[in-house]
Amino acid sequence: MSNLLRVEHVTKHFGGIKALTDVSFTVRKGEIFGVIGPNGAGKTTLFNALTGLYQPDTGAIDLDGVSLYRRKPHQILKAGFARTFQNIRLFHNMTALENVMVGRHTRTTSGVLAALLHTKHNRQEERDCAAYALQLLDRIGIGKHANALAKNLSYGDQRRLEIARALASEPKLLALDEPAAGMNPNEKNALRDLMISLRDEGLTLMLIEHDVKLVMGICERMVVLDYGEKIAEGTPDEVRHDPKVIAAYLGGEVAA
């Protein structure tokens, strides 16, 4: 399998706090890649540094051969790297459908003039965009709430809507920041099935998750962070038996 995302020596410090130090790993095409670690290990900081919300201090980030290092969030999305947020960030006073249509911003082109003149291209694009968004909502299982405001959706549906919005940009790589947080077992199972079916369609996924059972069961490979540093990388089995990982999660000295 070829590599999709290459992260090399990424470092991000906030003043004296070393949020990320020299983190390197690769994500292969078509896999589900986990990012785990104790609270405050730097997982979300890593996502933010990769997707342009933070500017990394040093390092290199390539997606499919295109450098994403220090690019703007919208450029990174356009390059094919979409994400969701740990603390759901939806457009609350827009409908579910509109949320997903915003997600298609980079895949549509109509500007002010096209909108004013209602050009044929503009009308067609709006129709296609709405149809695509509705289809995504149906697939994610919230099609019946298409015209509900995002803020009125249930918690689980909001999480799903955020995934739909990210998918609307037709990414190569989708990074999910704790998508299962606060979900009940049924919702978790549905989420798991969704991630697997997305992977089977050729999408590559990155996943920050605290539910160890979910992460171990679904990820082909993973990286483990602790105090902003990578302490392990490998398959779930390799990681599970890594003494450093055990020490990080359970505390105590690393067995020699």
Added chain:
Amino acid sequence: MNVLEAMKGKAWLSATLLLAGLILLPFVVEPALGKSWMRIIDFALLYIMLALGLNIVVGYAGLLDLGYVAFYAVGAYCWALLSSPQFDLHLPFWIILPAGAMLAAGFGVLLGTPTLRLRGDYLAIVTLGFGEIIRIFLNNLNAPVNITNGPQGITLIDPITVGGFSLGKTQDVLGMSISSPHMYYYVFLLCVALVVFVSLRLENSRIGRAWVAIREDEMAAAAAGINTRNIKLLAFAMGATFGGLSGGLFASFQGFVSPESFNLMESIMILCMIVLGGMGNIPGVILGAILLTVIPEALRYTGELQRAMFGQVYVDPADLRMLLFGIALVLMMLFRPTGLLPSKQRKQEFAEERK
């Protein structure tokens, strides 16, 4: 299907009635209430344009701009300088009106650029400063070279003239004597229609969605692929365009501009029209603009009323205006914080029906 067609027919009927009503309005108002009320209605139309322009910046994109009147000033002075004895230029309206709007758009980008990283209160303070800077510039640009004539302002500004037909004085049309405010009413009405049309089209477009997305959550909007810098500047430019357009119309209608007309209070009033009417909702903004133009004028009569009742004026109508205005705003915030006609109400109801 029949119901749908009937509804469509009804919509057409009400649109036609509305249009007829708007066209005939001056024929009723002017004889009944006099020319001054005709002028007040004209001003209401101007404020609708201004409020809809600011609505793009504040209502859609969520950028709290307290210096919006600066663009109104730019448009007004653009017209005043290019069509008055000041430089003895008398360019036709079809050049200066678009020029003023474009110039205002340019200023929108110019003033928007340094504020891109600011939000909320900070943005409000900086834009407030910009608004004042423009006004103070206009006030002082009479030395060393006299450009704006300073605090005296520019007088004898040309009215809109189409092939020798001036809207500045009473004209005989088809045997009827039509006053200047009456004729301007139609021009303004046309411009309001244009501004409403542009607002509507943009609201339901890719760009409109991007504006609202930025208002709702700028970080999420950036992560959803929106170039927040460009889309915000576009909002500033579009809002300023409407401001410049109304400014030009104001200068020609009034025949006189001075920096006094473009003070902070104007910006605040325009913002209040939006807040009162319903931020981000076109009918709400229009309602807010009409109410806040017409009510203060109506309050003037309380002076006469007091004199008739008590023989003297106890409460100055201008003070009464601010008093009632303050009470109204407090009550609004308590009982209808989203404005008289808030947006999305309709969609919400629709969603509930669908469930």
